[in-house]
Amino acid sequence: MTWMSGEAGRLVRRVAGSLALTAGGLGAGATMAAELPQYEVQPRNRLCPLASHAFAYDTSYLKNFNILVQGRDGWLFRSEAELPEQFGPSAQGLRHLERFARYLKDSAGSELVLVFQPTKGLVHPDKLADNAAVDFSWAYARSNYLDALAKFRQAGLVVPDLGPLLRESERDDAYYFKRDHHWTPYGARRTARIVADRIRQMPVFQSLPTQEFETRRTGLIRKDGSLQDAARRICGQAWPSQYVDEYRTNPGGGIEGDEQSALFGDEGLPSITLVGTSNSKGAQDYNFAGALQEYLGVEILNMAVAGGSYDGSMFEYLMSDSFRESPPDIIIWEIPAYHTLDSGEFYRQVTPMVSHGCQGREPVLEHTSAVTAGTNEVLYNGGGKFLELPSNEYLVDLQFSDPAVKEVDAYIWYVFGRKDRVDLEYGSRVETTGRFMFELPSGPSWNDELFMSLDLELEPEQVSEDLTVTARVCRRQDI
Template sequence: MKQSYPGRAFRAVLLVVLLVGWASSSSAVELPEYDIQRCCDLCPLTASPSSYDTSYLKNFKMLVQGEDGWLFRSEAELVEQFGPDLEGLKHLKRFARQLKETTGTELVMVFQPTKGLVHPDRLPDTSPVPFNWNLARHSYGEALDRFRQAGLVVPDLTPLLAEPPGEEAYYFKRDHHWTPYGARRTAKVVAERIKKMPAYQALPKQDFVTRRSGLIRKDGSLQDAARRICGFAYGSQYVDEFRTESAGTGEAGGASALFSDQGLPPITLVGTSNSKGAQDYNFVGSLQEFLGAEILNVAVAGGSYDGSMFEYLLSDNFRQSPPKILIWEVPGYHTLDSSEFYRQVTPMISGACEGTKPVLQNTTAVGVGVNEVLYNGGGQFREMPSSEYVVDLQFSDPAVKEVDAFVWFVFGRKDRVDMEYGDRVETPGRFVFELPEGPEWNDELFMSLDLELKPEQVSEGLTVTAKICQRQDV
């Protein structure tokens, strides 16, 4: 197994020089012996699930040693199956259709290939975690096809898999993000597909240029996890940094004349820290250069695959000026099959109870624990089949990020919906979700709604306005 260690050659030469000089002046004295250990192989603790015992470390199960100082996560970067199950795919298809029919927005899925798919040559021949690259490659390609069948525009990123060794690395050695080189190669493929969309043809165009702006120092997230478990530190990795600017104005692409004079750009990107974070890998900048079009970047670092989508669809930007094209950047290890996600995000497209009269509405104070906020009774019972209704909650404090909802039905059945926005996701304290649907739910009639709040979510004088109204897509 090859390893590279900055400064080792220099230290070795210095040691030899010092020893030779010392020996020449003290030949009669016995030379000392040194026990030199190479750095850095993962310690045995990384092979134990119990080592990943914090909310942070659980994201790095299980660290796997690669060649030449590379690190992988077995549960995220060495997966062999991709994409949603059939139920999740059905929800995704309805979401994309609602987006197109309600706002005219077309959804482009950038389903980023995993580290194992792109860099299988960096895995050792005797990896402790089995990884069948051919199986993973086939499953990844099938997932892209299923997304297309669901009505999404899906660029074919399979040419980026198993890139030749001569290319600048797509991923950082010991981090879960793509490098600026990987981001740029992805942007080129994505732009080529978007250019074939009729929606793109009518967009205003302008020129962008990309220039090297410096270096990115990367102390990777995986090496940080290794440090916390094993106690040693890897060296930093350095790669080129790039910046894209509008060629016409010399201003940064995110604040160009087109943006300021004509309102919001016609293309929006939602995504993760690959697209917007503490360090800029220039994915959006490269997209703007290849497309010749302005892009509104609303990605959220640390928001997972769903955080920026929640934040954007609840924003005034989306409500007042929906884009022609919505690009969704998603790391490939996300399955996208959470029914709770689609029950929330789909009614956000139409605004849930906005512009329609609620069937039930109540404003009440809420506290820690379970609170009843809606009740269908009191001599005014309304027949509300589950499959036809949506709940819209607005808290007085926008800092509320988490709430558990319990929906009770007339004949005693109960449904639970756990809703949570990440700490870095900025929302107005609003939650929406559809009542459950399907053959086993369609005949159930809504009775009441309880909300459970944790102490950290409850501020003094907290109230919630709860509404239930007919779904606008029914």
């Protein structure tokens, strides 16, 4: 017989010994089941001491989990991503976001609905151990999270109130997986109900055609969580899998799969598009888009990207034929709240994507160049014909011959020697066509600067044989 080690093994040995003693003294036939001792064996998985040290997170993958925190009942948290106390962008970032949302509505007719998903610590503070290795004030974090939602609304965005999700006293199931960074199907469905209730109040929704959708349980999801995988890599220990119910939503009448996709067909794309993270579309489907369809009665085009962070699916969608040819009435943007939405470089890129960069317009400068690894000058405002190009009035549109190019550093030079840098990067899972665009910087200190030239710097792994880039400068459409 093989014996288990640890506390579970000791309990099993005690039970076995008790059974043997009882059987020997009374006889098996005389023993009543009610007289046998009862034991409950609890798993004792706990993080090893090494997991509490930042130096243990020494790979690009493990850095996403810095630092794991042990919770109650086998729960795990990430201190940086799931236990922050501050949320939302700075005042300047909020102005960028407000401008982007307003331009999206004015230029494309698409209203932005921001789903700012609360963190694991906000929703499940009861699963944090009293002696957690990180300082976390739930009351302070809650106040700051609700304040961020209010600021988003003041900036003119449609922001469903997810405050009721925080520390719900009556919850049918867990909102998050115990040892994973995703919401459960229950969490997705609970969020979808709140989001749908808010969208139904939007005037634009009143004109949308509706249909019936039904949701059915289809089986189980087995979740070997990302946090427990990180713990395994650091501590070398195994954790049990978690199982939750799986659901699928289909149009009323049971239409499924390819038949459902064919409904787009001759009637064009849906009037509502969902962009976001693997919470909305990933290796496992938590049915967020499906639940939205059920509660709204409207078909959803799901353009979320797993592993694309908060920006990847927005980049991919705004540059797609789907958006260019048929912009939706509503764009739902699902974002975990540990993203601050504060990156100026993001807004400089995403805003001109709304109006498709220089597409369909005459550029003031254009040149096609062969490019190699290192620094390449691809545009020069001169050669006997200098154009006065104030920085705040223009944008740059780049098209590489190889769609696999996903990362490039752009250096913009100005007449009096000033220089600006923009890091352009798409995630590895974001499907692009080798196209980048960005606005030249604006603001009181930049508006009088005159564009002179553009250099692009590429790493060797980004450069294929005979790679070329067509660089254009054109006027921004939002001024």
